[in-house]
Amino acid sequence: MPELVIGSMANLGLDRLVKGILVGFLPSQRNHAAYVFIHARLNESFRAGKTKSIEARKEQLVKLAYMIKDNISALQDAIFADLGRPKLESDFLEIHQLLKDVVNAHKSVEKWAKPEKVPFVLDTAAMKPVVRKEPKGVVLIIGAFNYPLWLTIGPLIGAIAAGCATIIKPSELSLTTSSLLTSLVTKYLDPNFVAIVNGGIPETTRLLDLPWGHILYTGGAKVGRIIATAAAKHLTPVTLELGGKNPVVIDPNSDLKLAARRILWGKASNAGQTCVAPDYVLVPEEGQDAFVKELVAVHKEFYPEGPKTSNSYARIISHAHFDRLKGMLDSTKGTIVLGGTDDADREQKFIAPTIVKDVRPDDALMQSEIFGPILSILPVKNLDAAIRYINSNDHPLALYVFSQDPYFKSKVFDNTQSGSAIANDLIIHLGIGGLPFGGVGPSGYGAHREKFSFDMFTHNRSSLDSPGWADLILSARFPPYTDAKAKKLASFGPRTLPFPRPGTARRTSWTKWVVVMGLLSIMSAALIKYRRK
Incomplete structure (x- = not known):
């Protein structure tokens, strides 16, 4: 794939440069500004709320589904060109699963994104505590060559459902599939939602210089450590899928x-x-x-x-x-x-x-x-x-x-x-719904697929709305502190622990048994006496 050589940013223009990157040209080291431009454009779209409404998310999921459905043959051919993989394997291992996942996300996104009510507690129920399901922002998906669709489009389904804007960086090793994906994504999907950037190690390194809402990387442990280290500079949360010897x-x-x-x-x-x-x-x-x-x-x-x-x-x-x-x-x-x-x-x-x-x-x-x-x-x-x-x-x-x-x-x-x-x-x-895909320790951390992908790209934001009269219950929290206030606040905790002290479980259990048997004996005696009368 040819390199796009740039004389100066002013001579070429950022829009044209970005287009060159999106259609698969590998930019030179002088083109770091293009990544900043794409990243800034998606951030602007996200802050403007273009990716957040349920209707917009579902619309993009529909477009994504038809992007796959309309191009199954082309996708099969591209994967075959890169990996020599039989079409049946591509259908079974990637394409059918993606279609199933995007249909499920479209059906479930409204439920997934609904604020989650916390368990009822009498003391705080009036404050209406909920967990808001909010998108993390602009996220980065770094795919791998071995499953060039499932490891890029799969998590993209979750990112769209979560309301995020996304940059995909497909593998430079699966060039045919990456080029086709670039063409299809730019044709079918809203650029306010998704951009796709091609390149190798230098390009990935420059992407990692930018702040992200979340990074998903699939690949080897050596590069995974580099990704995690780079993300730490911005305190960016990361999901790593790293493999190992199974x-x-x-x-x-x-x-x-x-x-x-x-x-x-x-x-x-x-x-x-x-x-x-x-x-x-x-x-x-x-x-x-x-x-x-x-x-x-x-x-x-x-x-x-x-x-x-x-x-x-x-x-x-x-x-x-x-x-x-x-x-x-x-x-x-x-x-x-x-x-x-x-x-x-x-x-x-x-x-x-x-x-x-x-x-x-x-x-x-x-x-x-x-x-x-x-x-x-x-x-x-x-x-x-x-x-x-x-x-x-x-x-x-x-x-x-x-x-x-x-x-x-x-x-x-x-x-x-x-x-x-x-x-x-x-x-x-x-391919089984409801099961997460993820590693542990050196094989990775975090998980995705279906609802787990939505969760990965979602921030659980605590929220409540406390009424003015709540101070009738919680007024003791305000200074000056007194013994009476301390006693009142203590009532919010348990008076006794609902389990025995270590080492006394048998004795406590035996005591309860004696008490129960004693009560039963008293009740039996009273019943017998009543019947005799």
């Missing part, structure tokens, strides 16, 4: 064929370039070969003529990412039982779904997130050893268990931490 724990008594089928699908979809894809499998030592056998059989079912000629398998995003993955395979000490580098093709950016068994914790495949179609199998002695290994590493974005044993599943989930905890399937939890 483990799968296999119960030896589980259905290995089912597990293999779903795990290989989760690893091979989008050529493994999914932040919640399985990274490695922890399987009992004695069950490793049986599980690998099932994986090989499923692979043959998925790709009967091989994945290289299949129309059901994607490609790696770039040559640099291809080289990184090939380097891992060249360095592994594990046993490659399927795939590998034999038919890897740098020109086509093709690496086959690869299974590596007998992988040890110090292997090259275990030092960082794979983010590709390589699945490591780590044999472990037992479940306790699997849990210890998971806990010795950073908290993953997703943790998977395959088991029909409730105790087995509970033991894994109760003794680990992860962004999500999924049993007997993979990845599809991202």
Whole structure:
């Protein structure tokens, strides 16, 4: 994509410069003023209230829905050009979910944005305390290449529903999709609501120099730390979706064929370039070969003529990412039982779904997130050893268990931490309504999707309206302070605590039991005496 070279801002004009940025030109370092201009324009729109009314939000959501619906074929083609991803995968993993989410947001936005009444308390009910749902302002969404629609348009749905103005910075690696999105957003959506800026690291760095109501970043932990540090200069709240090494724990008594089928699908979809894809499998030592056998059989079912000629398998995003993955395979000490580098093709950016068994914790495949179609199998002695290994590493974005044993599943989930905890399937939890998408610790913080996206871009503003006669109740708060006023104010707190003092629970419980039994005895005696009369 060509660079827009600027001689001087006066000669070109900001409007033309901004148009150049919006249609996908990568601006030079001299064009920082253009970002300031776009940011200021959206701030002006926000302060003027153009994004805040429910009617305006719903209108933009309708336009966004038709932007997707009218251009499904073009979006499929763009993603294929960037990632070689099959159209069915794009439909299932991104497009259908986006349409469902925007329809739900349009239906729910009025309810979501309605002031929330607090629980009734007699002392303060007359003050009408509520939580106002207010947009945070101009927000920034920094997308990622692996899901160039879902990770930009998905959170945009929440930002529009929240009443925010938004700048989207799509990934520079998925150039075809980013260019198409730029064209579609500027065609369908109100520029008072949304602007889109393209570029790489220098452009993102300059965007981070500006103050934002909120920043959402999806990508790696290294850049995530840079984003968080830059945001701290302006005390900007941030949501980070960072990924990590997602483990799968296999119960030896589980259905290995089912597990293999779903795990290989989760690893091979989008050529493994999914932040919640399985990274490695922890399987009992004695069950490793049986599980690998099932994986090989499923692979043959998925790709009967091989994945290289299949129309059901994607490609790696770039040559640099291809080289990184090939380097891992060249360095592994594990046993490659399927795939590998034999038919890897740098020109086509093709690496086959690869299974590596007998992988040890110090292997090259275990030092960082794979983010590709390589699945490591780590044999472990037992479940306790699997849990210890998971806990010795950073908290993953997703943790998977395959088991029909409730105790087995509970033991894994109760003794680990992860962004999500999924049993007997993979990845599809991202498409289930009502579930948040987010990490914990090194895999990120904050969450979004559907209502959670609305909440992310919404400020919960405390509000009340206190009547003049409230001082009849609260007059004791005013000086001069007296013992009588202190006694009156003390009545606003509990006279006694509704739970026993530590160490006295059994005695208190026994005392209450004796009292209850005594009262029942008295009542019984009185009833008997009454009947005798």
